[in-house]
Amino acid sequence: MTNSSGTIDVKAATIEEIPAFSNAAITAxxxxxxxxxxxxxxxxxxxxxxxxxxxxxxGFSTIASFGGAYSNHLVALAHACREADIHSVGFVRGEDGxxxxxxxxxxxxxxxxxxxxxxxxxxxxxxxQYAHKNWYWVDEGGYGYGGAEGAAIMLTMYHCSTFTHILCxxxxxxxxxxxxxxxxxxxxxxxxxxxxxHTGLExxxxxxxxxxxxxxxxxxxxxxHFGGYxxxxxxxxxxxxxxxxxxxxxxxxxxxxxxxxxxKQLIQQxxxxxxxxxxxxxxxxxxxxxxxxxxxLEF
Ligand SMILES: *Cc1c(COP(=O)(O)O)cnc(C)c1O
Numbered sequence: 001m002t003n004s005s006g007t008i009d010v011k012a013a014t015i016e017e018i019p020a021f022s023n024a025a026i027t028a029x030x031x032x033x034x035x036x037x038x039x040x041x042x043x044x045x046x047x048x049x050x051x052x053x054x055x056x057x058x059g060f061s062t063i064a065s066f067g068g069a070y071s072n073h074l075v076a077l078a079h080a081c082r083e084a085d086i087h088s089v090g091f092v093r094g095e096d097g098x099x100x101x102x103x104x105x106x107x108x109x110x111x112x113x114x115x116x117x118x119x120x121x122x123x124x125x126x127x128x129q130y131a132h133k134n135w136y137w138v139d140e141g142g143y144g145y146g147g148a149e150g151a152a153i154m155l156t157m158y159h160c161s162t163f164t165h166i167l168c169x170x171x172x173x174x175x176x177x178x179x180x181x182x183x184x185x186x187x188x189x190x191x192x193x194x195x196x197x198h199t200g201l202e203x204x205x206x207x208x209x210x211x212x213x214x215x216x217x218x219x220x221x222x223x224x225h226f227g228g229y230x231x232x233x234x235x236x237x238x239x240x241x242x243x244x245x246x247x248x249x250x251x252x253x254x255x256x257x258x259x260x261x262x263x264k265q266l267i268q269q270x271x272x273x274x275x276x277x278x279x280x281x282x283x284x285x286x287x288x289x290x291x292x293x294x295x296x297l298e299f
């Protein structure tokens with residue numbers, strides 16, 4: 001895939017060991033999807049792939065979706081649409097039009113509409129209001145079967161069959177559903193929810209698995225959200241800086257910082273049996289750090 005700020009080369013993402021996380025009993029590695037693109041989140045390319053293909057196939061000239069002012073999803077959609085020569089429209093929650101994310105989405109050609117928080121809760125109303133436009137709609141965060149199908153490509157593309165445990169950060173759970181669908185019987189898929197009290201997450205994930213799926217090789221941890229979605233107390237920033245110094249891996253405040261923190265805790269608590277070969281998915285999201293004051297992060 002290409003875009004005007006460079007080519008997305010799937011080979012740019014590689015799997016590397018994290019010696020600082022490994023110990024005598026287990027080996028930890030990370031899939032660096034953050035290397036795919038400086039702005040666009042790694043997992044989002046996979047999640048959007050089939051939505052874009054379907055929109056093209058069915059002859060839609062515009063794709064519309066929803067997101068908050070810091071949405072990695074809208075930025076990725078804007079880039080992917082520009083690349084596919086499709087017009088993109090983003091409905092943004094709230095009145096705040098000033099974030100780096102929205103500037104990036106706009107720069108990639110996305111047309112933005114701002115809706116107040118109450119109206120945003122009723123997305124089907126918004127869709128009705130614009131029904132005459134004949135737009136192809138993608139759910140908030142790219143949630144959906146097509147998104148999971150796209151995420152399912154990752155494990156084969158990067159030859160992940162030797163890993164016993166695969167960990168990812170969960171927003172909507174779409175990426176995790178894809179990983180579960182493409183996992184092998186000897187693999188466990190472990191999600192770290194970045195939202196507080198996201199009680200419907202498991203159900204949302206299950207809804208994206210095959211009807212016939214009886215797969216139970218997965219679980220979600222709910223206690224590593226650091227206060228809630230996008231909350232980033234000093235303790236998280238300290239961890240991210242320590243992690244950077246120890247491993248050279250940059251993380252983001254919304255997703256991957258929390259994923260790496262959770263993984264380190266779980267390793268310390270001996271949550272993985274001896275001999276485990278663990279893979280973390282670095283899903284990108286680094287552009288989200290631009291919302292921080294300079295000098296908070298060392299990278
Ligand atoms: C969107 C996003 C996620 C969450 O993906 P879901 O499929 O919604 O669970 C994880 N990490 C990063 C960096 C993201 O931008």
